[in-house]
Amino acid sequence: MTTLLDRKLLLVTGKGGVGKTSVVAALALLASSWGKRTLACEVDAKGNLSSVLETGPTEFKEREVHPNLFAMSMDTEESLKEYLALNLKLPLMTRLGPLAPLARMFEFVATAAPGVKEILTVGKLAYEVRKGRYDLVVVDAPATGHVVGQLAAPQAINELVRVGLIREQTAWMLDILSDPAQTGLVIVTTPEEMPVSETIELAGRLRSETIVDLAAVVVNRVLPELFGRGEEEVFERLTTPEHAAALTAAAGSEVGPILDAARLAVTLRRTRAGHLERLRNGVGAEVAMLYLPYLFVRTHGLRASHQMAEALAAELGY
Numbered sequence: 001m002t003t004l005l006d007r008k009l010l011l012v013t014g015k016g017g018v019g020k021t022s023v024v025a026a027l028a029l030l031a032s033s034w035g036k037r038t039l040a041c042e043v044d045a046k047g048n049l050s051s052v053l054e055t056g057p058t059e060f061k062e063r064e065v066h067p068n069l070f071a072m073s074m075d076t077e078e079s080l081k082e083y084l085a086l087n088l089k090l091p092l093m094t095r096l097g098p099l100a101p102l103a104r105m106f107e108f109v110a111t112a113a114p115g116v117k118e119i120l121t122v123g124k125l126a127y128e129v130r131k132g133r134y135d136l137v138v139v140d141a142p143a144t145g146h147v148v149g150q151l152a153a154p155q156a157i158n159e160l161v162r163v164g165l166i167r168e169q170t171a172w173m174l175d176i177l178s179d180p181a182q183t184g185l186v187i188v189t190t191p192e193e194m195p196v197s198e199t200i201e202l203a204g205r206l207r208s209e210t211i212v213d214l215a216a217v218v219v220n221r222v223l224p225e226l227f228g229r230g231e232e233e234v235f236e237r238l239t240t241p242e243h244a245a246a247l248t249a250a251a252g253s254e255v256g257p258i259l260d261a262a263r264l265a266v267t268l269r270r271t272r273a274g275h276l277e278r279l280r281n282g283v284g285a286e287v288a289m290l291y292l293p294y295l296f297v298r299t300h301g302l303r304a305s306h307q308m309a310e311a312l313a314a315e316l317g318y
Contacts, residue, residue: 004215008182013141042071043111059117126176129182144199151212184213187218190221203282230296290312
């Protein structure tokens with residue numbers, strides 16, 4: 001588990017609403033605080049990485065948002081321009097534009113050959129690893145329903161194209177993606193039925209359809225354990241009508257809602273413990289599982305991201 005942040009590329013995915021972007025921010029903040037030059041990349045243009053890092057809107061051109069931490073957002077058109085400039089020595093144009101010949105050609109090829117847009121995304125990420133300007137690239141990847149297709153695209157195109165520049169490009173991408181010392185996928189989930197089911201399914205698809213290593217599963221929003229076994233027995237006695245009435249008289253106010261809330265919290269934790277057991281059995285004992293506490297906050301900004309980073313550090317043994 002301590003080698004998680006020793007990799008060069010971490011792709012973070014998960015079902016919508018589980019806190020995927022918050023985990024990306026926490027990983028990036030943790031790595032940068034350890035002195036690693038870190039790049040956080042947001043693939044989905046509708047994401048909110050800038051909000052959880054409390055920085056201005058991100059663009060394709062990365063910029064430093066916190067010490068040692070740089071941020072960017074993916075743009076396939078900009079990625080294509082960069083690819084053309086690097087490999088075909090074409091000048092960087094201000095914009096391809098919807099009517100530009102290259103833009104029309106790109107849209108035609110991308111429609112006719114599925115996987116081209118995915119290649120421009122994955123290729124940009126792998127290229128940053130290849131250049132070595134960053135110690136770690138953390139990616140806010142697509143949700144569980146789309147990430148497998150994106151990761152499988154380089155391999156699919158590599159099998160179709162046997163010679164030429166594209167074959168060479170996908171070859172070194174595959175070298176990076178298939179190396180567990182460099183690349184790993186992190187699945188974010190919560191201890192609930194649907195997220196756990198999707199995580200188990202994704203773990204299986206990842207092994208059968210891609211060459212990317214499952215680095216870890218991060219379980220977000222784990223409820224604290226309120227009572228030990230002995231304390232639960234005391235709590236059960238306190239909830240009897242006569243004891244509840246005595247507590248109300250002593251406190252001078254109604255304690256029933258407090259006891260009900262505590263009982264609900266205990267029930268939720270027990271239910272979620274069952275989901276966690278199913279998750280562990282489903283993904284395999286060899287996969288690292290990291291647990292993040294439920295943060296009782298209304299919004300997830302920089303402060304919450306730092307709290308999650310501290311919790312991750314504790315899970316990693318630091």
